[in-house]
Amino acid sequence: MMDVEIRFTDLSKGKGLFVKRAFKKGDVIFEEVPLVCCQFSWNATCKYRACDHCLKPLETAEENARRLTGIIDLDLPYPECCTTKKDTITCCEKCGIEYCSSECLVLADSQYHKILCLGTRDRNGCHPLELLNDAWKNIHFPPETNSIMLIVRLLCRIIQSPDPEVAINQTLQFCHRTINEDAELAHKLLGDNFTDQILNLLSLLKQALPYEIIHQFLTEDGFKSLLALIGTNGQGVGTSAISQWVSNTSKLPLTDAERDSLDKFIDKLYDGMYEKSGNFLNNEGVALFKLQSAANHSCSPNAEATYPHNNFKLSLIALRDISEGEEVFISYLDECSLERSRHSRRKELMENYLFSCNCEKCIAQSDQPDITSEEEDGSSMSE
Structure with a gap:
């Protein structure tokens, strides 16, 4: 039985999520798997190997570290701290898409992959799905x-559903905004330079899914x-074999000298990964969660949302x-944006979500000037 419920509120926000019992700091309020999830297109293209269904890493921690540092003979100590199970990895026999387990393969096939599997289709040149993905990239x-x-x-979840009407209603x-608001948010998602691509993306989508x-x-x-x-509802998902390994090594019963040596190794490892791969260290994707x-x-x-299972849960x-x-309440803004001025936060929320925030923090800071953090910094520098 869930300890939360969705209620309609008397505020302009419409509905909200409420707890049915008390929770202490650090408690898990609930866990949830998404309706759908997928890896980012460029993330997959750049060989960040992840289960096509749940985003669990398919590389070992050592393989992950070697790719991200570019050091092909790098040896990772304490291999028992790696959680990747190579012996359970499987793939679709028709198209070769990889999964972390037969369970994920079956779930994907039953929910959406029968439609998406390119191995079942007659193809002349690039398939519309590939063209759509390339256009997006x-x-x-x-x-x-x-x-x-x-x-x-x-x-595809709707098309494959045993009760499509239920899936459509879900x-x-x-979808609860006006047509004009939808258009504004769609244009914002694509960016000013690419709003003319909407009809092209729609045309390719129609060709790929003519149902x-x-x-x-x-x-x-x-x-x-x-x-x-x-x-507005897509939630970022990130998984990593190397971060899971680091987390597990922190629990090892090591001597002070061994711990110091390991900490130095990890610091050097991350320096090498950042130098080679920048901030792009994780398997990254996006998911849609009901709760x-x-x-x-x-x-x-x-x-706040976390992913302790190193998959999309x-x-x-x-x-x-x-x-x-x-x-x-969760934050729709990242940590950096949360530290900016009230006006900056409200401006970002209005641009990306079309609402003016009136949370406790914004009300408490209502006497702040209506200028962005950048404008404030600029005026301070000029004085």
């Missing part, structure tokens, strides 16, 4: 924040609503004590 270079393939999987629960059951989503307005959906997406924003959140953790009946 050409307008979304790293750092990636979303993927058109999340929409593809969401639609999708529509995420009458999803016709309402294959109109221009329907497609914009899906772009708005993933832009997590119902949580409203606060610039002083009482909960989300754990929502309490950042402070939460009383029974209290609303759960």
Whole structure:
């Protein structure tokens, strides 16, 4: 039985997520697997090997470290701390897509992969799905924040569902804005330079998924609503074989000298990875969660999403004590943005989510000037 519930509120935000019992700081409020998830397109292209269903790493920690540092003979100590199980990795016999286990293969096949499997189709040249993915990649270079393939999987989930109407209604629960708002968010997701690509992306999507059951989503307005959906509800997912190894080595019963040696090795390892690969160290993707997406924003959140299982399973953790009946708030902004001025935060939220934040932190800072952090820094420097 879930300890949270979605309720409609009397505020303009519509609905929110509320706890049905009290939670202490650090407690897991709930865990949830997504309706759909997919790896970012460039992340996959750059050989960040992950399960195509749950995003669990398919490299060992040592393989991961070698690729990210470019040191092909690097040896990682304490290999028993690696959690990747190479003997369970399998793939679709028809198209070769890889999965961490037969369970993920079966789940993917039953939910969306029967439609997406290119190995079952007669092909002349590039398939529309590949053209769609390439078109998306050409307008979304790293750092990636979303993927058109999340929409593809969401639609395939409807097509393959034993009850498509239920799947459609589940999708529509995420779509609650006006046509003009959807268009504004769709344009924001694509960026000013690429808004003219909407019809091209839609055309390729229609060619890839020519199914009458999803016709309402294959109109221009329907497609914009899906772009708005993933832009406002898509939750980032990150997994890493090397970070899991580091976490497990911290639990080893080592002597002080051994611990000091290991810490120095890890520091040098991360220096090498950053030098070779920059900040792009994880398998990264995006997912759509029913419960997590119902949580409203606060610039002083009482909960945050984590991925302790090193796959797409989300754990929502309490950042402070939460009383029974209290609303759960997460942050739609990253840590850096949360530290910016009230005006900067509200400007970013309005641009990306179309609402003006009135959380406790914003109300408490209402006497701040209506200028962005950059403008404030500039004025300070000029004085």
